[in-house]
Amino acid sequence: MSAQFTLYSHVIGPNGWKVAQVLCELGLEYNTVMMEFGDGENGVKGPEFLKINPNGRIPALIDHSANDLIIWESGAIIYYLIKKYDTEHKLYPASPEEQALVDTWFIFQVSSFGPYTGQAVWFKVLTGNVNTAATDRYMFEVHRMCKLLSGQLSLEGSNGWLVLGKCTIADLAHLQWVRFLFKLGIDLETEYPAMYKWKEAMLARPAIARSTVGEVWN
Template identity: 80%
Template sequence: MAPQFTLFSHPVGPNGWKVAQVLCELGLEYETVMKEFGDGENGMKTPEYEKYNPNGRIPALIDHSANDLCIWESGAIIMYLVKKYDPEHKLYPASIEEQALVDTWFYFQMSGFGPYTGQAVWFKVLQGNKNVEAADRYVAEVHRMCKVVSGQLEREGSGWLVLGKCTIADLSFLQWVRFLYRLSIDIEKEYPLMYKWKEAMLAMEGVKKSTVGEVWA
């Protein structure tokens, strides 16, 4: 039997793995199609792929059980999955009030933590630190946001961001937190609560099933 979903992803890009982890935690069957950066034969910047994601990025998801509905942007995909396929509210709560708490941190990851980490890696690592001012600015922002997350974990006191359990808010951060070694940030020493949080997520069965461990620190 063919998988219900097709996920377009990338071996390293964190946003594709975010979706894969949610799919696995919800017990949903999917097939992954790995794409490459650029406009090569298997690239994201090709007319063939841009019919799925006109922005030419990963991830994109096709739900074959919903007339091949295609969704792109990791946040939109994850919200679709939990709204439609999480009736037990494993990763997303039922009440509007609790949803707001989860959404706050979920959107903070998408609007802040992820983009700033990506820019820091671009300027400091991929561009060889040629623009020191830009690299330093983004790395400093990453540290600031790590302090924000660490502060919330301390206030919450449960090991999770909100509601005392793992939600899509937590999982949305995982692959980006795993990326911090690229910036020479040792979270075990510098942000121990984040390190314990990361390790707790890595121990989850769905996460273990979905993640290509050798790619990450």
């Protein structure tokens, strides 16, 4: 029996892995197609993939049980999955009030933590810190947001999770981007111990272990 979903991802792209983690947490079967950057035969800018995602980015997801519905943008994919398949509210609560609390941190990752971290990696690592002003700006923002996350994880009653005292899509959205911080020379264990403890608890989840098979970085 073929898998219900096809996930288009990348070996080091955090956004693809966070979708895989949601799929695994919900017990959904999927196959992954690993794409490459660029416009080659298997590239995200190539003509075949652009038919799936005209924006030329990963991830993209096809739900074969819904007439091959295509969704792209990681946030949109995750919202689709939890709205349709999280019927037991494992990762997303039922009430609008609690949904708003989860959404706050979920959107924070999509709009702020992910983009700023990605830009910091670009300017500090991938371009060799040539533009020091840009590097300093994005590194400042990354550290500011790490302090914000650390404070949230340390709140009384949080149980070490971002919101509602349990793992939600807010936590799953952040995990791979937090793991990306080592590329910026950030030592979570010493600089942000609350985030390090949370990261280790996330990685100990069986669904996370299943979703990260084939990873090439830590």
